[in-house]
Amino acid sequence: MKNLSLSELLFRYERILFIFIGIFLVFISWSFIIPKTRDVLEAKKALDQEKIRLSRLEAKLADLKTLNEFELSERTTLSLQAIPDKKNVMAVMTSLRTQATETGAAIESLQVSPGELSATASAKPGVDKLDFKLEIVGTLDSVLNLFEKIQSSLPLVSLSQVKIELSGETVTVSLTLESYFLPLPETLGAIDSPVPKLTSDEEKVLGEISSYSFLPPVSFPPVVGRTNPFSF
Numbered sequence: 001m002k003n004l005s006l007s008e009l010l011f012r013y014e015r016i017l018f019i020f021i022g023i024f025l026v027f028i029s030w031s032f033i034i035p036k037t038r039d040v041l042e043a044k045k046a047l048d049q050e051k052i053r054l055s056r057l058e059a060k061l062a063d064l065k066t067l068n069e070f071e072l073s074e075r076t077t078l079s080l081q082a083i084p085d086k087k088n089v090m091a092v093m094t095s096l097r098t099q100a101t102e103t104g105a106a107i108e109s110l111q112v113s114p115g116e117l118s119a120t121a122s123a124k125p126g127v128d129k130l131d132f133k134l135e136i137v138g139t140l141d142s143v144l145n146l147f148e149k150i151q152s153s154l155p156l157v158s159l160s161q162v163k164i165e166l167s168g169e170t171v172t173v174s175l176t177l178e179s180y181f182l183p184l185p186e187t188l189g190a191i192d193s194p195v196p197k198l199t200s201d202e203e204k205v206l207g208e209i210s211s212y213s214f215l216p217p218v219s220f221p222p223v224v225g226r227t228n229p230f231s232f
Helices: 006-012 014-066 069-082 089-103 140-150 200-209
Strands: 106-112 128-138 157-167 170-181
Touching: 069 200, 089 106, 089 128, 089 140, 089 170, 128 140, 140 157, 140 170
Parallel strands: none
Antiparallel strands: 106 128, 128 170, 157 170
């Protein structure tokens, strides 16, 4: 058998050699280059997401710098006076009794069943209601003045049921008022979420109720023998 030189061997097995080299390169690509490329793409994707998050944080910081701390505090206080974060029975009772005294009307009876006095007492989401049942006696003018004061005071209440009886110049009114409360949110959203802003309608409402009267709640002296401390 004739001995072949190296060049002759390479020439004879050139195709086989190229196939082997090709297979080797494919193996190297799958085992090294492709995983590294995938890592680079994932790193770029994560970097792009961080850039977006940074942009949102910068925009949020710019919005926060435009806020007036005093105005924000005033609006927060006003909102909580209008719709407390819990069942503020004493605030409503204080307001009603003071308004009745100012108008000359007399509250003959006032009943409320507050249930659990906590912000989480209601399982329903959103604004919840608390009913007050009253019987008011006075002249027509004093009762109408009382209604006007009730509708322009804080906490906000609304009339749900009204029954009027006339006896000469004396007016007896039985009515049910609805007071509202809304628990504070348990979370404030993601740190890079936009700063929530008031709509024009919300701005208008805050402007309207800013002129409403608000009386800090007072404690009424306990009455011995009363089964319901929230009625008289």
